[in-house]
Amino acid sequence: MTALTTTPLASPPRPTTVFATFVARSMLHTLRTPDALIMAIALPTILMVLFTQVFGGAIDPSGGYVDYVVPGIILLCAGFGAASTAVDVANDMKAGVIERFRTMPFRAETVIAGHVVASLVRNLVATAIVILVAVLLGFRPSATPLEWAATFALVAAYILAITYLFAAIGLAASSPEAASGYGFFLMFLPYLSSAFVPVDTMPEWLRWIADNQPLTPIIETIRGLLLGTEIGADGWWAIGWCALILAVALVLTRVLFRAKAGRR
């Protein structure tokens, strides 16, 4: 047995070190549980093949449907990928590890930021893969490099917002299983938008929902950036919705974290 060397009272870690450590932890988790990553890429890819190759011919016999549907698939992909954050967060909260973090000299909430950043990286990779597959299926975007950059920025903003929302769901859920169940509801949002069919083909009441829900302006903006369709006010609505969702989710996360892991 080697003797334990005593260490003098260390200064608390810098907040940036804590943040970087938690990001590295969550990235390792992602790499070691590839199921979530595979699901996040495979499911949207399958859906894209399904929509373009199976339904696409009926929807638009000229084969142009792939151009229409890709922006929606990108957001669908982001949603799938972000959903696992709810389970990751719920897992951390049930384990004794959160109690230990809370007795250490840093903000324990940073553990959630680690999951969110890992989700952002994971989903941007998945988005790139989905776009590559789309190009193989005949997707021909007309975007300039600047428009590509704007597209990725908007997708990143959307992923960030929705991931924080899923983190809040993970905190609110009573168990990781419940967290995964609640997340399912958010997955339906893309279907009630202009992702797969134009909104004006829907009945009146559904059209009202589709027109006024956050995904429609985000999808229309991406469509405009990649394919040159009219963006108009949708760009501002898209940014506004992302900012609003992010702000609400950040406040929710803070409140729920305090309630669940605060000083009782």
Next chain:
Amino acid sequence: MDAITVRGIRKSFGGTEVLRGVELSVAAGTVFALLGPNGAGKTTLINILSTLVAPDAGTATVAGRDVAREPEEVKRRISLTGQSAAVDEVLTGRENLRMMGRLSGLGRRAASRRADELLARFGLDDAGRRRVATYSGGMRRRLDLAISLILTPPVVFLDEPTTGLDTRSRQALWEEIRGLTANGTTVLLTTQYLEEADRLADRIAVIEHGAVVAEGTPEELKARVGGEVVTLSDPEGAVLAELPTDGTLAGLRRAIAAIDHESASVALRSPSLDDVFLAVTGTREPAITKG
């Protein structure tokens, strides 16, 4: 000097009073055991001292710092090993230690060096590169304890450190815990087992219904219980009587003199938590053991 002082600590959860005015002093560099059954308030007291829970009334200091007024300063001077192993299943043992080292304020290289040192110390060098998900219960607990010793803090809290472990793992862990005081660390642990408190602690506080009902060295407490317990059973195995004795032949004669049952079988056993409660409170507290 006292490493931990507890004065009139009270805490209620939803109308139930869990702690009713706890008083304690723990000398620096000693092992102190809180002995009591489930629901006695042991974990709540540990949680208050490790800043997880705020007390309703009373004051407590840990390593000279007030837990309510200077929680951040307290956090720098303690480590907590809770009842459920606080280890990351997905990471390897070494990665767990390195991550916690970084989170404790160590630099990259210092964290790696410390991780290897602790893996060797806790007999985990071979397992260090395996994911914790593959570890046995005993290995998890050892890693858990190793994590809380990354900085060898002045005060270490251990909440039921050996619950659920087999005898060998328990013995090994006991040695580690005893060794902690060698470099001046103060250990406050909770346990449901008298034997554990006896082996490890310099002093024991028996805690029941949120208050300390007895305090002293293991010898003092055992003297109050008596040496051993004589169990008399009828041939079917039903217990006829359990009688505390002082361990002498005279005591044994006195104990069995009252029993008029020629075919009764006699067995001696060590005092249990039950017996301690009987001795110090006069009521037999049902000691619900778990794990």
